[in-house]
Amino acid sequence: MSKLAIGVIGVGYLGQHHARIYSSIDRVNLVGVCDTSISQGKEIAERYKTTYYKERGKLLENVDAVSVAVPTPLHYDVAKDVLLLKKHLLLEKPIAEKLSQAEELIKFAEEKKVVFQIGHIERFNPAVIISLPLIKSPLFIESHRLSPFKKRGVDVPVIYDLMVHDIDIVLSSVESKIKKIEAVGVPVLSKEFDIANARIEFENGTIANLTTSRVSKEKMRKIRFFQKDSYISINYLDRSVEYYKRVYKNGEPYIDREELDVVDAEPLRLEIESFISSIKNETPPKVSADEAKEALFVANKIVKKITER
Template sequence: MTPTRCAVIGVGYLGKFHAQKYAAFSHADLIAVADTDAEAAARVGADCDCRAVTDYRELLGEVDAVSIAVPTTLHYQVARDFLERGTHVLVEKPITSTVAEAAELNRIAREHDAILQVGHLERFNAALLDLAGQRCAPLFIESHRLAPFKPRATDVNVVLDLMIHDIDIILDMVRSPVKAVAASGAKVLSEALDIANARIEFENGCVANVTSSRVSLKSERKMRIFQKNAYVSVDFQNRGLSIHRLGEREMFPGIPEVTTETSIFEEGDALKTEIAAFLEAITNGGPVIVSGEDGQRALETAIRITEQVRQGAHVLGEDG
């Protein structure tokens, strides 16, 4: 099998890991990395034994697939240029800055028969992958995604930075149109929202209460899912999954027993799994786990939440 010719555009904190994964796959040929920072490009290129360029346009038409890990504001331009050449694209989340840009990328991908995958990495968490194989019909979902402040992530607000992970998972799990959104948030250490809470109501009756913060003292990534006769807890950070169900026996007369199944999964490599799925979709026509359409829906809901905060004047420290 001829290896897929690949490149990574943007080799900052996350992009360099993309490059390392491609370089390690026998069925991928990492042709080059690109970054406007010549020193960073050269360093990663040397580490991965590939060409380094400062202008990604030099690679148009030379590769079969790319990972794009540039700032969000550049996602549309870079992804568009490659998709128009029929190049398969894995773009980091959020897919773009606007829904219109996301819709255009999806149109171009369809027109040129190119795969467009979005880097919602949490979908490849071992605990969630295990849950995906089981029946899930949520009635209520509660999620908390908390992280300490990191200056490098402030090019977007906390909704687009962190909450969008849970939004994507919840939309995929519930599979029903969003009916209503209520949200509030605060700017704490940056000029964008640093903490936010959203209540998302779906047309099928499910409700999700989602909280994200990038100004916490500790890290936490948990989701709790309530459905008829069952309660599921997913700990993304520690790769833990607990499922509590009503049993067939009685714990006491008239009180049914509750059975518990708890699993702790070995530490995996979610990024490696994500890129492997991308390459599988390219070479063997496997399913696109997080499609461009998925990325667009998650972005649309994230922007709706952000606008709800602004329109409701619920941003701490702002008037009107």
């Protein structure tokens, strides 16, 4: 089977890692990269022994598929170009700024019969992968996603930049519709909300409490699932999982703690490998555009609730 011709559009903070990983995979050929910054584009192209394209249209003429890692406000326009040219697409989260844009992109992908995967990378975190089978009917979910301030991503509220990761994990873990959302947030160092907290209540009674900040002193990425007789704590950063469960010994209950044996791997590499496999095997992506649209819907609701306060 011939190698898949791949390109990367946007090789800044995250996109350059897409290029790095593609360049190391034997079953694909990294045809080129495209970036509005000529110096950055040429540097990444030289580093990974590929070609720099100033215009994305020229790159798209020579590839079967692309990763797109551009700022969120550009997602719709760039993704539309890719899909209408019948190219497979791995688009970084969120899928778009507006639901109407997400719906249009999904329609284009369906019409052109291409793989359209969204980069909700925590789905590919080995700690999450090993934990999901243990998550059954959680009663309470609590997440903390905190980061020191960086100028990257401040063109959108922190809900779209960071919290959307946890929204996606929560939605993939709870088999129920949302009943109610409450949220609060404030801008601190940018014009958008830099800190946010959301409380999501589901119709089945599950409650998720999500806290996100991009102006914190230290970096933290944790999510906890509390169930009737167990508690699962996932550390996204060091990819570790603590599993606590109630057991009985001599008729008496006690808490048994187990640190799960997580097979470490780079989540982005797993995500990209999954994208390539979906293309080659003609199978649906692990993170579909429809699921990403649902995460965007919830993120929009949270932003709306904060704005209305």
